[in-house]
Amino acid sequence: MSSGTEKATPGFLVWRLSMKWRVAVDRAVAPLGLTHAQYSLVASLYGMQRGGERPSQRRLADHTGLEALYVSKLARGLESAGLLERTRDPRDPRAVQLALTEQGQEVTRRAIQVVQGLxxxxxxxxxxxxxxxxKEFTRDLATLLDAPLDPFSETVPNEKEQS
Structure with a gap:
């Protein structure tokens, strides 16, 4: 362990690791004209498209864990850059479907290679x-991601539950 982390809480370590990862990805994909958040969006979209899906912004937001409004903002910027296209869903005129353009697919493939190296x-x-x-670390992370977090629930069991 690095100095100063011996007594750190798991929450602090998760936060530090997530910040370290975000900064590293930001720096690595910047030469491709992407930010970490944009990378998360296009890499997820790339994988979904390869699986035959043309997801809505809402579906992509759910998949990435990003807020729907943020996905919309990112998608507009990526559309302006020529990396993705947004179209109305023929089954639901309120929904917007996303797809990478050819240029978007190429940039995403290159970005994925860079991030895989990281x-x-x-x-x-x-x-x-x-x-x-x-692999165990990956399973542990998935377990933690699946655990519900409710900031308003009681964190200390009441007396009846302790007996």
Whole structure:
């Protein structure tokens, strides 16, 4: 452990790791004209399109964990840059579907390669991406992401629950 993290809480360490990752991805994809948030959007869209899906902005927001209004803002910027197109969903005129343009697919492929290199660097201390420790770490992260968080729930059990 690095100095100063021995007594850190898991929440602090998750926050620090997420910030380290965001900054690294921001720097790595900047030469391609992307930010970390834009990368998250286009990489997710790329994977969904490869699976035959043309998701709505709402579906992409749910998939990425980004707020729907933020996805809309990012999509407008990416559309202006020629990387994606937004069209009305023929089944629901209120919904906007997203698709990468050819240029968007090319930029995204390059960005994915760059970010995969970063991921290899991040997971090297755990033995690399395919190592058992890295796979366990991935499972642990997925478990934590699936755990519900409600800032308004009681965090301390009441007396009846303790008995």
């Amino acid at each position: 991921l290899e660097q991040l997971l090297a201390p755990l033995g690399g991406r395919d190592a058992p420790r890295a």
